Amino acid sequence: MDPFEDTLRRLRETFQVGHTRSAEFRAAQLRGLGRFLQDNKQLLHDALAQDLHKSAFESELSEVAISQGEVNLALRNLRAWMKDEHVPKSLATQLDSAFIRKEPFGLVLIIAPWNYPLNLTLVPLVGALAAGNCVVLKPSEISKSIEKILAEELPRYLDQSCFAVVLGGPQETGQLLEHRFDYIFFTGSPRVGKIVMTAAAKHLTPVTLELGGKNPCYVDDNCDPQIVANRVAWFRYFNAGQTCVAPDYLLCSPEMQERLLPALQSTITRFYGDDPQSSPNLGRIINQKHFQRLRALLGCGRVAIGGQSDEHDRYIAPTVLVDVQEAEPVMQEEIFGPILPIMNVRGVDEAIEFINRREKPLALFAFSNSSQVVKRILAQTSSGGFCGNDGFMHITLASLPFGGVGASGIGRYHGKFSFDTFSHHRACLLRSPGMEKLNAIRYPPHSPRHLRKLVVAMEARDCSCTLL
């Protein structure tokens, strides 16, 4: 018995009758999403605190405000984004109407993870709804409190003939993926990303995969260690390190490491006090499985800062590891926790060589007082996104696309990029039903003279404002 069959059929039928096409309908859905966030803010904060011990600050900044911002941006720009884009024409098509029309794909599946369970569900949803699709949302079953709110509260704010939340674990997700969707948007691990893409291939369904990796953070000798420590620590320990774009490991010289360690300790104390476990501003690990995984990583290298853990609380102290070997687990898998290993390199070249030997990460960071060093690292590596002298600030800018490359992902979103991701860009050329004489030169029997004229007429013209 397939639990999803009826839901999917219902949503498809709604799409086919054109229910979701108008700007008014889409705007109403987006406003509904906005009201969901406003009406349930406290509920959402409580749920995030329950699932991940997120502080009100983190919940507001990285979950609610980001989602609200995307809703507002989409509402402000919806009609502009939906507009046909007229394109420059050739001589042969001067009298025609040539444009790109944005169309919804149809039935979209969004699969979200547990680490930013509101953000990573709602931000893609904004794009999918703005683009006029019907949406099936599959939130993570691991972030249980948010899952409950998304399943029980969110549908009340949206038109349920074109929106549904489905629940379940890996087995149910596998069943769901056997169905045909018109677009699949997945955020999660590369391992599951492959499963999703393979399932999508059976139906020729396009996908966006927001995956992960180990995000390198190079720290040059020419740096203020305290400033670097502040910035790296904030981005590393935010959400107890459970962030796909967090700096995963540091690359620096042994000399820099000596200067960084006391600076990092100072930062951690400033941020979380002498007893981080009692700070309201430090998150917790999502579940036992990940807690045990992370606790095992504490055995790699040598603990220079932190290293404490508490199973009952799923608490891991803000930790820095040194003397780490590349073959150790902490340098093999994405850490996704409040542990920062430091690998020593003897300068920029060795750092670049180290980075390029490995899979392309989702994010890459370089700290240096010298903009030349920063630019060099940028120029000689590849990654989803890059930030010089800071952490993942770049993802707060809706004007920049957010996505991976290589093993860290396919496709991108945020802001207008979300709308474009969930739209088919249809090339359109509307010609006159008359004026047939102009077409005579293309018909057989052919002549070299006609061919010459045709080639000239088809030549691209860079600016449509030049007179014929």
Place this chain on the structure above:
Amino acid sequence: MKDEPGSTNLFTKLDSAFVRKEPFGLVLIIAPWNYPVNLNLVPLVGALAAGNCVVLKPSEISRGTEKVLAEVLPQYLDQRCFAVVLGGPEEMGQLLEHKFDYIFFTGSPRVGKIVMTAAAKHLTPVTLELGGKNPCYVDDDCDPQIVANRVAWFRYFNAGQTCVAPDYLLCSPEMQERLLPALQSTITRFYGDDPQSSPNLGRIINQKHFQRLRALLGCGRVAIGGQSDEHDRYIAPTVLVDVQEAEPVMQEEIFGPILPIMNVRGMDEAIEFINRREKPLALYAFSNSSQVVNQMLERTSSGSFGGNDGFMYMTLLSLPFGGVGHSGMGRYRGKFTFDTFSHHRACLLCPAGLENLNDIRYPPYSDRVQQLTRWALGSQSCTLL
């Protein structure tokens, strides 16, 4: 290649935000046999312009072109970053087991699935330029001779072996009566009384496809043409009528100089017919009424759309070329090709100092700080600040 600047919010005002285009690395281009120069070289242009190394796998079926691409083309390129590989389905399967950083495939939906499945093992992004049956709706409000000219030219170009050719006509029985003599007249004008001797009509690529097409001539009833010659792999410009939806000619992509006509009783029935089927690569609508053309555009979906003409839009490099649903994913031509073969990397360069500005984001937190942060995040776009 230029970095594209992005707009900043209050948090990032003093920073440099831009999108940098980077090559993916090693790109595989798999090309078909019907436009063997175009469909090899046009993707190649984009892959090279974007800075990638390229492996080209031309079709083994268009042997003459395959030879030239394998023997002559590499002489014109730097062979450290460009290679042509040859072979059939088995060799291609082997090739696809390797990891590429991008795969660009033009061909059938069936093989498209195989390519995407292979790509999924390495999380390799793909562009798939596939095919389908491209519907061509002809309204009653039309000049049949003009429609006949335009449809015939695009249908019989390259002996119909074009992924964006009108595959079948949808019109009323009345329109069909007016179209048939017009189509005959056009075909005679284009190819003479004996099309087989016209220098302007192509031939079918190989025996396998010739036999396939010859079998399709048995569907419905031949209204125009219908002749074939096995030795020449010649199929006459043909129009079929009285065709049933279940017949092979209405089930598979024709890819030959055969045009079946299905009758519908108006635009609504045409739209309903079209929407019951897979989204095609191209869709055409002919009508003197721009309202009818716009309705057809509004209420259907396809890779691209042509109103009152065939695939003329292919000549405009400012329009993206690609499919949707079973007709494909991704797009190219012109700048779209460059963008297809580039990773768009979001970059933010922040000052190494000015640390005081960052204080508001660090714990321990206060309520006032939260308000400020929310406001700062929201203040994007070109408004002052």
